[in-house]
Amino acid sequence: MTGTDDVLLVHGGTPLEGEIRVRGAKNLVPKAMVAALLGSEPSRLRNVPEIRDVRVVRGLLELHGVTVSKGEESGELVLDPSHVESANVADIDAHAGSSRIPILFCGPLLHRLGHAFIPGLGGCDIGGRPVNFHFDVLREFGATIEKRADGQYLEAPQRLRGCKIKLPYPSVGSTEQVLLTAVLAEGVTELSNAAVEPEIEDLICVLQKMGAIISMDTDRTIRITGVDKLGGYNHRALPDRLEAASWASAALATEGSVYVRGASQREMMTFLNTYRKVGGEFEVDDDGIRFWHPGGALKAIALETDVHPGFQTDWQQPLVVALTQASGLSIVHETVYESRLGFTSALNQMGAHIQLYRECLGGMPCRFGQRNFLHSAVVSGPTKLQGADLVIPDLRGGFSYLIAALAAQGTSRVHGIDLINRGYENFMEKLPALGARVELPA
Ligand SMILES: CC(=O)N[C@H]1[C@@H](OP(=O)(O)OP(=O)(O)OC[C@H]2O[C@@H](n3ccc(=O)[nH]c3=O)[C@H](O)[C@@H]2O)O[C@H](CO)[C@@H](O)[C@@H]1O
Ligand SMILES: C=C(OP(=O)(O)O)C(=O)O
Known part of the structure; x- marks a missing residue:
């Protein structure tokens, strides 16, 4: 328009x-789509709404080699991550400023490729919306981060390692960053002062279906035991x-x-x-x-x-x-x-x-x-x-x-x-x- x-x-x-x-929540569906990047098999996400944030993440996933197609039922997406290693991400700059979701590609790409590039983020202009917590936790896992004019370049010199993290504020995105990174990291991650929004619980359900081991305490502590491999999921978004x-x-x-x-x-x-x-x-x-x-x-x-x-x-x-x-x-x-x-x-x-x-x-x-x-x-x-x-x-x-x-x-x-x-x-x-x-x- x-x-x-x-x-x-x-x-x-x-x-x-x-x-x-x-239908499915805007604040869960794009993240569940990103989670599909962690799997070795296709995932099925149901109750997906036709909103722009879903189209944006679909475009980003396709750029990263994930095949996204319509499933059998209305509102079902099938996400096949078999070709992530051979993807050509030359056009990623076109996605700069599109939404806040690209920051959540860090963990999955570092696990799969050993490196990640994150273009400038979008999202609503309702405050400064820094991403310092995200990069602080990624460093704790062992990632290196270099800020350049066009975005952030990340590398994982070796397999990311589980760690103990306390968020300064229960940030939704940073909690999701930890979840999407810790599930395949070596060892246990303990996250305190985590956000516990229903969309985060639903993301945990998605990851558990893929084979992750995650527990949530009543005091905002989330523990994740890293595993070597994750499969796909079949999930109806909340x-x-x-x-x-x-x-x-x-x-x-x-x-x-x-x-x-x-x-x-x-x-x-x-x-x-x-x-x-x-x-x-x-x-x-x-x-x-x-x-x-x-x-x-x-x-x-x-x-x-x-x-x-x-x-x-x-x-x-x-x-x-x-x-x-x-x-x-x-x-x-x-x-x-x-x-x-x-x-x-x-x-x-x-x-x-x-x-x-x-x-x-x-x-x-x-x-x-x-x-x-x-x-x-x-x-x-x-x-x-x-x-x-x-x-x-x-x-x-x-x-x-x-x-x-x-x-x-x-x-x-x-x-x-x-x-x-x-x-x-x-x-x-x-x-x-x-x-x-x-x-x-x-
Ligand atoms: C796509 C999505 O799910 N968006 C939701 C998500 O946004 P988002 O995940 O961006 O929101 P956060 O919970 O991370 O942000 C909350 C507060 O923490 C601050 N902060 C956050 C990260 C960081 O690295 N440093 C920092 O200072 C932010 O500026 C803000 O003041 O949760 C918000 C809070 O429920 C919702 O309003 C948004 O609709
Ligand atoms: C602030 C919102 O979203 P985003 O984080 O995607 O900007 C919102 O949904 O109201």
Whole structure:
């Protein structure tokens, strides 16, 4: 999509009503695809959504000699890593800035080839997003790393060795880096202060199916006993709890009712508790969750994002739009990313009252409190939103703008909607299916 194709006209004021389906998680599927690189046999990944991040990783894997083809069922990919050793990666620069996933190729490529090249990373612009923990842990395993103008060059002079690592912060990507590296390293790796997001547990399930030996303690410690060889896997990806929560927030903000087929309660417990505190209703059945606005006033809340099992940061932006419709003062403390509240200035242009603060307005001081970042917000509501011209800043901020435009009176022009394809499967079909009045400009 380019030019006017990348703009969506949203005529607001209609509640979202109906049913949509979520498939596998954006934050698991690409990593499970990378895991296939570690195997000596083909892997089958099911419940794969058609989103840009999957296409990007597919391209990268193919460049590295993995044959990726469609399986028998819809949403199934077969990944055959038999030709990795003979791949020609001359075009890898074309993948620079595509997503955050290339950094996770380090361990698998070092095991298979003894070297790896990682181009510049992409991902949402919601903070500095350094990768220092990743490179620190790879050095612990015995890798050498050289930073050049075009990216990072890594080598494993000998087989990587298991080690004892403590992460400075329970980073999702760094935990995945350790997992994807330790499974074939020599000896035992003990990782403390690990991230334990549901997508990480699902990646551990994938690796265990391949033959890895991994245990998880209740105190954020993960132990991995390296093995000499891994096979393939057959796995159904866990559902996307982030997409599900986005549609739930859209139902609340537009005073609608949306059944999210595929949504799973277990991975969404913290979100569901918060949703109930705001005044949203939900009903869980075996196939999904219905979310709705029961009528009457929504309640203001205090909300702090955190690592799992806390309130996931990727749920924050869509829910903030619903909080503009709650009565009273809501407090939001973003503790995972230092710059994830910038999207609120456009909501203010639409009529919201959101004030940002550099202080930690939460129960506990976070890493950003003394560092001059606008990472807390006070949302006063309820406020009537008016349609506006909006430019999408990042993935969840983008979906939040769609929600705000749908909840607003009048028409909004939302620019940059292609970014939403990175993590929301078929959202352009799902919106009208829920009764949203959206159109591409003539
Ligand atoms: C593709 C994917 O799965 N993305 C998710 C992943 O991102 P990602 O894996 O990039 O997020 P991390 O958990 O690593 O980052 C969390 C925090 O740690 C910091 N940090 C991280 C690595 C590092 O080397 N140094 C460092 O300082 C980051 O700047 C950030 O402040 O987890 C995030 C937190 O749940 C989610 O919001 C993203 O949707
Ligand atoms: C921040 C996100 O993703 P990424 O890490 O891929 O930028 C997200 O999914 O909201």
